[in-house]
Amino acid sequence: MNIRKILSQNFFERDTLTVARELLGKYLVKKIRGNEIAMMITEVEAYDGFEDKASHAHKGETARNKPMFGKAGVWYVYLVYGMHEMLNIVTGRKGYPAAVLIRGVEGIAGPGRLTKFLKITRAQNNTLAGRKSGLWIEDRGVVINNKRIKKTSRIGVLYAGVWAKKKYRFLLK
DNA sequence: ACGATGATGAAC
DNA sequence: TTCATCATCGTA
Secondary structure (H helix, E strand, O other): OOEEEEEOHHHHOOHHHHHHHHOOOOEEEEEEEEEEEEEEEEEEEEOOOOOOOHHHHHHHOOOHHHHHHHHOEEEEEEEEEEEEEEEEEEEOOOOEEEEEEEEEEEEEEEHHHHHHHHOOOHHHHEEEEEEEOOOOEEEEEOOOOOOHHEEEEEOHHHHHHHHHEEEEEEEEE
């Protein structure tokens, strides 16, 4: 009996670092022209709360980061460097700004590369992860041992002072 | 090592 | 309205 469970709000409405870690080994699924493309998540980063200087939410709510302040299980997709779409899933309670950036899937390293490959754009921004939005995450029963998880500081956030050093990036060895 | 490329947010 | 900045990537 193969496990194939679509993750919903209760999974994401928890501590951001916990969700980030547990997303490793889960499957990112995108519907493209009637086909479901599923790829295992191999690299993520947590952006957690008001204090986190690396987070878009650090300076308060704006038009762009609004999804981060909303309910868990919603996509937060934004454009960076004028050309790369970044895919995040909102975590934590409503009103508490947090999200997990999906940086890599099996066979594709890099947040900009994976969105380009899976045709993920800002059209998915602020939509609920699920069949309706054509983009969701599944638990397919893959069990990840803690020994396989590497923790490092986050990429591209050197401006964030002490927050840049926190081990908020998780990847499969 | 560097330029591409455009949205964002803060300053003016 | 202008300006610096940016959760990156491909080419050199």
